[in-house]
Amino acid sequence: MRIKRVAAVAAAATLALGMTACGGDDGDGSGSGSKGLVGKAQSQKKLVIGVKADQPGLGLQTGSTYEGFDVEIAKIIAKGLGVEAANIEWKTTVSANREPFIQQGTVDLVVATYTINDERKQKINFAGPYFIAGQDLLVKADSTLAGPEALDGKTVCSVTGSTPAKRIQQEHPKADLQQFDSYSKCLPLLENGKVDAVTTDDIILAGYAAQTQYVGKFKVVGKPFSSEPYGIGLKKDDKEGCEKVNEILKAAASDGTYKTAWDSTLGKSGKAAPELDTTKLTNCGSV
DSSP, X not given: OHHHHHHHHHHHHHHHHHHHHHHHHHHHTTSTTOOHHHHHHXXXXXXXXXXXSEETTTEEEETTEEXXXXXXXXXXXXXHTTOOGGGEEEEEOOGGGHHHHHHHTSOSEEEEEEEOOHHHHTTEEEEEEEEEEOEEEEEETXXXXXXXXXXXTOEEEEETTOHHHHHHHHHOTTSEEEEESSGGGTHHHHHTTSOSEXXXXXXXXXXXXXXXXXXXXXXXXXXXXXXXXXEEEEETTOHHHHXXXXXXXXXXXXXXXXXHHHHTTGGGGTOOOOOOOGGGOOOTTOO
């Protein structure tokens, strides 16, 4: 009888342990360990944001300071998430490392003239767009190159991994495409006549042409041949974070902070602030 009682107690204890284990799985398996962008901002009150460092008017680094329209948009988003500008860690990104930085958690967000497209949406999520640009050509002031249809046999400079570089490869394969990790490396080549044109989005090119050392030397051709919706990149599965960023953009469009961001940066070129069309904001999580 004693042996039977011991066996019964052991069996009951084993059953209880099994139920506890199952109960633990049910309680902890809901993804509660992953807080995403909103959770990090709330708990840590700081963010790491990827921006460009060599695009005047958009994302330009001088010493330890970053400035430009993208930087101001990033500050608006951070503030909407409860993070002050002083608690943002800025991380320089180039076109080729934006997705890896997001996927690996090197940054929480990327705001870096980042065109929304289906290929990238396979890897990350996008909020926005907060601006619509168009690919164009920057040439010497006395150049007769009048548009993309004249690129056959011409040497064109762009950035590795960028949408503009891929478009030249696909749509203008007879052009000689030279690629670097930043657009700023293309400008001396254009100035010295080693390339015939630099190509990226029109607003980026305008910023370069307006730099003191290049004033009067270059011109933007003014024949955009694409539509480039700039989005805010974040982790693929962070739908809540994406939706929150879109809410912040809607608020910025209505309360004037979006226009203020433009006027203090790109607006200095004389170009009026665009309207932020919030009806075109992404459906977060869809590809």
